[in-house]
Amino acid sequence: MTEPTVTDRAATGGTATEGPASSRTMTGSVRTRLTLGVSLVVGVITLGAALIAPTSVESSLIDDRLDAQRDLEASELTSKSPIVDAGQFGTAELTALFGPDIAQLTAELDAIGALDPLRAVDRDHNLYVLCDQDVVAIVTETGKVRVQSMVDRRVDVPMVSRQRLVRLAADYGVDTGMPITILVDRTASFEAFLEELAERVTVDLGQYLDPEVFEAFDEFDDGVTIPRDVWEVLRGELDTSAATTASTTATPGSIIVETRTVAGSPMLLTASTDGIENSxxxxxxxxxxxxxxxxxxxxxxxxxxxxxxxxxxxxxTARTREIRSSTLHERVPVPRSDDEIAALAHEMNTMLDRVQREDERRRQFVSDASHELRSPLATIRAQAEAALPDEHQHELAAGVLAEAERMSALVDDLLALARHDERRTAPNGVVDLDDIVYTEAARARRVPVDVSGVSAGQVRARADELGRVVVHLLDNAARHAESRVEVTLTTEDDGRVTLAVDDDGPGIPDDQRQRVFERFVRLDDARARDAGGAGLGLAVVDTVIRSVGGAIVAGESALGGARLVATFPDPDRPGDVSRPRSAP
Incomplete structure (x- = not known):
C-alpha cells in the first residue's frame, strides 16, 4: 500500500510531518504577475498612443502648414508695396481696377465649391478679398463684386488675400488664364476704359460688377482718367502671381481653412493636406x-x-525552508540594499532570535526537569519495592511502583529527546541490531513477539539508543495488537538495514501515519493514555533513527494492523538514506 513520504519534521517538535506552509505548492509568482501587469499597462498605453497619436500628428502637421502659410501671408503683406493709393480712388474706380480679376477668380473657384468653407465664416456668406493695402473686394453669394477702400472703414470679419485665392486655385488645378492686361491712354476717359475692359476680359462684367456702383459716374463731367502707370503696376503684380501658380490638383475635401491673425487682421488661411495623410x-x-x-x-x-x-x-525563502528546530541558530541572508526586503530579512532574523531563545529555554527546562525528576522517582521506586513484601501494602506499593516506572520511562524519553535536540549524542560504533531485537523480544509482553524473520544486521549507532528504539517499537506494537507481533530484520544488497514491526491491531489511519511520530501525539481510542502510551515513544524512535541518517514510515500490515518500517544506512557509508514511499 502506498504511504505518504516522510519529510523533515516541523520545527516545534522535530517529528515526521512538515508544516503546511513548507509543503504548499506555489500557484503564482510575483515576478510573473508583475511582468504581466507592466506588459498590459505598457500595451494599453501604446495602444492608446496608436489610436490617438495619428490624429495628433495630423493636427500638428496641419498646424505647421497653416503657420507656414500665416508667415508667408504676413511676409507678403508687409513687404509688398501698395499698387494704388486707396485714399485717392472711389468704389467705382477700385471695382473697375480689381473687380474683373477678382470676379473671374472667384467665379471659377465657386464653380467647384472651393470657396464654400471660406464663405461659411460670414453670416451672409459674403467673401472679403484683400486686393491691395486698404482695398477689399466684397464678393456676394451670387457672385457680385464690389471693391472699396478701407482707409476710413473697418472689416471685422476674416478676409482672404488675393494671393491666397491664386494659391487656392493652383491647389485645385484651376487655370486662371492669362493676367488681365489693359492698356489705356493717360487721357482716356473712364467710360472708354470700361468699353476696352469689357472687350478684353473673359467674363461678362455686367454679371459681376454691380451697376449701381457706377451711377455716380455722371457726377464727373470729363470722366475719370486711369493713369497708365497704375495699370502697369497692376499688370506686373498679376503677371507675378500667374508665374508662381502651381499645377497640383487637389480635391475640395483636402483643403483646410482656418482663421489666423496676420499683421493685426483676421485672415482666412488655407492649407492642402496632400502628403499629410500618407505621413x-x-x-x-x-x-x-x-x-x-x-x-x-x-x-x-x-x-x-x-x-x-x-x-x-x-x-x-530557501534559507527559511532549511531552518528546523535543530538549526534555529541559522539566519536568513540580509541584502545590502536598504529597502523593504532588507527590512523583512532583518525582522525575520529578529524573530528567529526570539524563537531560538525560547526554544533554548524550553529545552533547558525539559532537560533540567527530567534530571531533577530522576532522583525523586528513584526514591519512590525504592520505597515501593521495599513495601512490596508487606501484604497490607502490597497492592498500593505495586500501583505506585508501576506508575513510578512509567514516569521514569517518560523522563528517560524526555532526556533522550533533549540530548538529541542539543546534539549531544552521536553514533559511536557499529552495533548488532539483531542481538538487541532478540534481547528485547524475549521480555514478557501481553502478546508473543515472532522473531523468526530476524536476520543479521549491523547499524552504526549508540547501543543504548538503539535498544530504546527497539523497546518502543515492540511495546507500541504489543500494546495495540490483538494476538501477535512479528519482527523482521533484513540487510539489503547496498548495505542498508531494514527493521519492520507488524501487529494485528486496529492499525493507523492514513491521515495519521505522519502525526504518530510527533511528540505527545496519541491517537483517539486505540492510543489513549489509559492504554499506556504517553505520546513520546515513536517520537524518540523517529529522532534517534534520523540522527543516524535513517528514516521510518508507518503503513498497513499484512496482519491487518500497523506496520512500522525503519531503514538504517550502510554502517560503512553512513549518511541519509532514501525514504521509502511505502512500507514494504
Whole structure:
C-alpha cells in the first residue's frame, strides 16, 4: 500500500510531518504577475498612443502648414508695396481696377465649391478679398463684386488675400488664364476704359460688377482718367502671381481653412493636406507594429528587473525552508540594499532570535526537569519495592511502583529527546541490531513477539539508543495488537538495514501515519493514555533513527494492523538514506 513520504519534521517538535506552509505548492509568482501587469499597462498605453497619436500628428502637421502659410501671408503683406493709393480712388474706380480679376477668380473657384468653407465664416456668406493695402473686394453669394477702400472703414470679419485665392486655385488645378492686361491712354476717359475692359476680359462684367456702383459716374463731367502707370503696376503684380501658380490638383475635401491673425487682421488661411495623410498612415502603421514590440520589450525588461529585485526574496525563502528546530541558530541572508526586503530579512532574523531563545529555554527546562525528576522517582521506586513484601501494602506499593516506572520511562524519553535536540549524542560504533531485537523480544509482553524473520544486521549507532528504539517499537506494537507481533530484520544488497514491526491491531489511519511520530501525539481510542502510551515513544524512535541518517514510515500490515518500517544506512557509508514511499 502506498504511504505518504516522510519529510523533515516541523520545527516545534522535530517529528515526521512538515508544516503546511513548507509543503504548499506555489500557484503564482510575483515576478510573473508583475511582468504581466507592466506588459498590459505598457500595451494599453501604446495602444492608446496608436489610436490617438495619428490624429495628433495630423493636427500638428496641419498646424505647421497653416503657420507656414500665416508667415508667408504676413511676409507678403508687409513687404509688398501698395499698387494704388486707396485714399485717392472711389468704389467705382477700385471695382473697375480689381473687380474683373477678382470676379473671374472667384467665379471659377465657386464653380467647384472651393470657396464654400471660406464663405461659411460670414453670416451672409459674403467673401472679403484683400486686393491691395486698404482695398477689399466684397464678393456676394451670387457672385457680385464690389471693391472699396478701407482707409476710413473697418472689416471685422476674416478676409482672404488675393494671393491666397491664386494659391487656392493652383491647389485645385484651376487655370486662371492669362493676367488681365489693359492698356489705356493717360487721357482716356473712364467710360472708354470700361468699353476696352469689357472687350478684353473673359467674363461678362455686367454679371459681376454691380451697376449701381457706377451711377455716380455722371457726377464727373470729363470722366475719370486711369493713369497708365497704375495699370502697369497692376499688370506686373498679376503677371507675378500667374508665374508662381502651381499645377497640383487637389480635391475640395483636402483643403483646410482656418482663421489666423496676420499683421493685426483676421485672415482666412488655407492649407492642402496632400502628403499629410500618407505621413499619418505611416505613423499609424508604425505605432500598431510597435505595440507588440514594446509589450515584449517591457515584459523582458520587467522580468529581468523583477528577477533581480526578487533574488534576495528567493534566498530568504530557501534559507527559511532549511531552518528546523535543530538549526534555529541559522539566519536568513540580509541584502545590502536598504529597502523593504532588507527590512523583512532583518525582522525575520529578529524573530528567529526570539524563537531560538525560547526554544533554548524550553529545552533547558525539559532537560533540567527530567534530571531533577530522576532522583525523586528513584526514591519512590525504592520505597515501593521495599513495601512490596508487606501484604497490607502490597497492592498500593505495586500501583505506585508501576506508575513510578512509567514516569521514569517518560523522563528517560524526555532526556533522550533533549540530548538529541542539543546534539549531544552521536553514533559511536557499529552495533548488532539483531542481538538487541532478540534481547528485547524475549521480555514478557501481553502478546508473543515472532522473531523468526530476524536476520543479521549491523547499524552504526549508540547501543543504548538503539535498544530504546527497539523497546518502543515492540511495546507500541504489543500494546495495540490483538494476538501477535512479528519482527523482521533484513540487510539489503547496498548495505542498508531494514527493521519492520507488524501487529494485528486496529492499525493507523492514513491521515495519521505522519502525526504518530510527533511528540505527545496519541491517537483517539486505540492510543489513549489509559492504554499506556504517553505520546513520546515513536517520537524518540523517529529522532534517534534520523540522527543516524535513517528514516521510518508507518503503513498497513499484512496482519491487518500497523506496520512500522525503519531503514538504517550502510554502517560503512553512513549518511541519509532514501525514504521509502511505502512500507514494504
Amino acid at each position: 499619418v498612415r505611416r505613423v499609424r502603421v508604425l505605432l500598431w507594429l510597435a505595440v507588440p514590440v514594446v509589450m515584449a520589450a517591457a515584459a523582458l525588461l520587467t522580468w529581468m528587473l523583477a528577477g533581480r529585485s526578487l533574488r534576495p526574496v528567493a534566498a530568504i
